[in-house]
Amino acid sequence: xxxxxxxxxxxxxxxxxxxxxxxxxxxxxxxxxxxxxxxxxxxxxxxxxxxxxxxxxxxxxxxxxxxxxxxxxxxxxxxxxxxxxxxxxxxxxxxxxxxxxxxxxxxxxxxxxxxxxxxxxxxxxxxxxxxxxxxxxxxxxxxxxxxxxxxxxxxxxxxxxxxxxxxxxxxxxxxxxxxxxxxxxxxxxxxxxxxxxxxxxxxxxxxxxxxxxxxxxxxxxxxxxxxxxxxxxxxxxxxxxxxxxxxxxxxxxxxxxxxxxxxxxxxxxxxxxxxxxxxxxxxxxxxxxxx
Amino acid sequence: xxxxxxxxxxxxxxxxxxxxxxxxxxxxxxxxxxxxxxxxxxxxxxxxxxxxxxxxxxxxxxxxxxxxxxxxxxxxxxxxxxxxxxxxxxxxxxxxxxxxxxxxxxxxxxxxxxxxxxxxxxxxxxxxxxxxxxxxxxxxxxxxxxxxxxxxxxxxxxxxxxxxxxxxxxxxxxxxxxxxxxxxxxxxxxxxxxxxxxxxxxxxxxxxxxxxxxxxxxxxxxxxxxxxxxxxxxxxxxxxxxxxxxxxxxxxxxxxxxxxxxxxxxxxxxxxxxxxxxxxxxxxxxxxxxxxxxxxxxxxxxxxxxxxxxxxxx
Numbered sequence: 001x002x003x004x005x006x007x008x009x010x011x012x013x014x015x016x017x018x019x020x021x022x023x024x025x026x027x028x029x030x031x032x033x034x035x036x037x038x039x040x041x042x043x044x045x046x047x048x049x050x051x052x053x054x055x056x057x058x059x060x061x062x063x064x065x066x067x068x069x070x071x072x073x074x075x076x077x078x079x080x081x082x083x084x085x086x087x088x089x090x091x092x093x094x095x096x097x098x099x100x101x102x103x104x105x106x107x108x109x110x111x112x113x114x115x116x117x118x119x120x121x122x123x124x125x126x127x128x129x130x131x132x133x134x135x136x137x138x139x140x141x142x143x144x145x146x147x148x149x150x151x152x153x154x155x156x157x158x159x160x161x162x163x164x165x166x167x168x169x170x171x172x173x174x175x176x177x178x179x180x181x182x183x184x185x186x187x188x189x190x191x192x193x194x195x196x197x198x199x200x201x202x203x204x205x206x207x208x209x210x211x212x213x214x215x216x217x218x219x220x221x222x223x224x225x226x227x228x229x230x231x232x233x234x235x236x237x238x239x240x241x242x243x244x245x246x247x248x249x250x251x252x253x254x255x256x257x258x259x260x261x262x263x264x265x266x267x268x269x270x271x272x273x274x275x276x277x278x279x280x281x282x283x284x285x286x287x288x289x290x291x
Numbered sequence: 292x293x294x295x296x297x298x299x300x301x302x303x304x305x306x307x308x309x310x311x312x313x314x315x316x317x318x319x320x321x322x323x324x325x326x327x328x329x330x331x332x333x334x335x336x337x338x339x340x341x342x343x344x345x346x347x348x349x350x351x352x353x354x355x356x357x358x359x360x361x362x363x364x365x366x367x368x369x370x371x372x373x374x375x376x377x378x379x380x381x382x383x384x385x386x387x388x389x390x391x392x393x394x395x396x397x398x399x400x401x402x403x404x405x406x407x408x409x410x411x412x413x414x415x416x417x418x419x420x421x422x423x424x425x426x427x428x429x430x431x432x433x434x435x436x437x438x439x440x441x442x443x444x445x446x447x448x449x450x451x452x453x454x455x456x457x458x459x460x461x462x463x464x465x466x467x468x469x470x471x472x473x474x475x476x477x478x479x480x481x482x483x484x485x486x487x488x489x490x491x492x493x494x495x496x497x498x499x500x501x502x503x504x505x506x507x508x509x510x511x512x513x514x515x516x517x518x519x520x521x522x523x524x525x526x527x528x529x530x531x532x533x534x535x536x537x538x539x540x541x542x543x544x545x546x547x548x549x550x551x552x553x554x555x556x557x558x559x560x561x562x563x564x565x566x567x568x569x570x571x572x573x574x575x576x577x578x579x580x581x582x583x584x585x586x587x588x589x590x591x592x593x594x595x596x597x598x599x600x601x602x603x604x605x
Contacts, residue, residue: 037404083591094349094405094590098546100353100407101586105564109581221537225415227561228408263423270412270419277409 007137015143015212015249018150021047022205023227024234024242025157026198031236033194037096040079040103041202042224047216048072048203053119056139062121069203076199077192085188101199101218110217121210128211146208148156148173153201161239170194174237174258222266226253235283245283296511298477301556302470311456317327324448331463331566333523334554337467338546338562339555340515345544346553347476348508349488350399351407354414355516356540361387362423362517363534364523367433368426370525380439387517388510395509399502402491412502418535432531439525457526464522465559468515472555475511482506488553516543538579545586551596561597575584 023041050103052068059067077104089095123130124145131138152233161167172180173190181187206215213219230249249269256268276283301407316324318369341355365383370376421427430435438448446453476482485502486494495501522528525562533539546565550558568574574581587595 002354037408041409042405046523083587085593090414093349094344094594096351097544098408098590100544101590103581104538104541104583108577108583112580113577140385168576207491220416221411229412232405232408261423263429264419266418266419267423273412274397274409274416277401278300279400281405 001246005137007135008139009258010251011137011139011143011147012245012249013254014147015150015250016209017230017247018147018243018252019205019209019223019246020230020249021243021246022150022153022201023223024230024246025154025229025239026202027231028234028236028239028242029170029194029198031231033170033191034084036099037228038083038195038198039099039224040097040106040220040259041223041227042196042201042220043061043103043106043110044072044076044199044207044220045206045223046215046217046220047106047199048206049121049210049219050110050114050119050217051203052207053121053210053215054114054279056121059276061124064203065121065207068207069200072203072206073196073200076195076202079199080192080195092278094233103224107217107220114217116217119210120214120215121207121209124208140212140276142208142211146212149204153204154239157201166193178275222269225268225273226269228270229276232273232281233276233283241283296404298473299470302466302473304520305468309459309466313458317442318427322454327567327570328563329454329458329461329526330523330570332458332520333526334566335465335545335562336468336519336522336560337474337516337543338550339465340512341543342547342550342553342555342558343472343475343484343515344508344512345547346551346555346558347481348489348505349482349484350505350509351403351544352410352509352512353407353537353544354410354412354417355512355536355542355543356535356537357389357414357417358387358513358516359520360417360530360532360535361390362520363530364421364427364433364520366437366439366519367530370437370439370500371433373600374551376440377435380518380525381391383521384514384517387513389511394507395506395513399505399509408504411540414535414537414540418532418537421532421535423534425604427532430532432529432533434529435526436524436528438528439522441580447522449526449528461522461526464518467575469520469555469559476555480504485553499538529589538582541586542582545582549585549589549597552594554596557596 023045026044027037030036044191048068051067051071055064078237083098083102125140125141130141132141132144149156161171169180169185170190170193172183172185173187177187226249230242230245233245233248249272252272253265253268260268313325316322317360336356337359341352344350344352362383365386366379369381369382394413398406401409404601422429438446438450440446441460445456447457476484483494483499486499487504491501519536546562547558549565550561567580
């Protein structure tokens, strides 16, 4: 294989990897605030994409996307407030089943509000035929949009956690909820905010990939499993680790297409998840023992 | 003596109910209901196996649709080979058991979310392989699967003339599966499984071979699922990749949860009724949504299941 096609696979892999990283970060944010793995995380990408597609018919594209991100974020908050906030120390099994049920309800809502067809946002710049020459490879500008937006989200989230009072409060709650509460941090606010962030980020990622991979009501579950793969690979916590893991999975998946039939693409990501879970469930970068 | 009565009388009751229902349906000329009741029986086998795994051993599986599909597709492919026709169901179930053992050894070391995701990934892998492989008919699935001959004149088959006997074959399997499960949960092993559910470390400290029991239950539940899948494939004469979908796997979890997690009788009742209604098309376009709603509502308001909510203890 020449350098140019290789670069093309690499860029495609990095773009989808960026999306997986965003899903992974969504898992991590909610997990750190609540100890819950929100199985409905993938559905937020679908919701964000679908809402933006509908709004883009009447609003300019950037406004439609912004509105979709806000609405999906609020949907995440609603999910938390209505279904999860009032449960007192539920078992893990119970939380798994509730969030799985919610993911089904959200995707069925997607099916009945929209339909079973694939939809897509218009390309953010240019159209499906336009491409940019990059070191001999030709890539769609949308790939760069996905990359740029993922990077923007990751960096601003990092800044938010590091330098704002609210972000620090969230980190304090993650590392020691009792001590955080003693310092006057309202834990319930942190939990609600974490759902907002996870859903809103998912929505933006869902909009960014929509022109490339299309949006369909049932896209959530495989995205969730892949995002979870990256979250576990990264050890469920650190943002840079999740990004690294996302890129690794994205590139491996893109590379697999050149060796295996396209239909087996998902099998690669799932296989990685199983191997990681079986061999190193604590992730590649941490020492904590996972349960 | 009393303990045996309370254990086996309900099973006798179930057998009588099965026969009475057949008599009633035949008398009322509603025999076509028996087709869906037969299918519901095979799906209920999956729920019963999953109930042992989730309700008693406390291990979640979101990939049991995968084992059902392995059973069904295995039987279909083997039956299509044209070698010994009696081989299809036993061989398919054996394959599913081996796969379950291979997946279970590493997967069952995981707990909680990790186990859930690992089994979910297993189910998606099965689905993708079915969708991407010519041998399994890709998106169309397999059809024209011949009936499975048990004795002269008795076969698992969807032929209309065989409707009543197939109803009895399916429900005999459920009764036997129930008998086995009830005996298991009331044995030393069953108590050990409940101990594992309560606290794995404590169970291990009491001398329970935790890993072995978890694996055995996982394989047993996969056998229930694969048996259901293999029989249903012969009964329907076809099987599609949708059987391995995430929604199908989650549906079994919903049925067990609604039945009350650790309640075989609750699972049997809820699974039969809801699957029958679903097969009759009672939920229309909202079929999957109904099961999602059941999961959420039951787990939020009645984590002990519907029967417990109604005041029935079992």
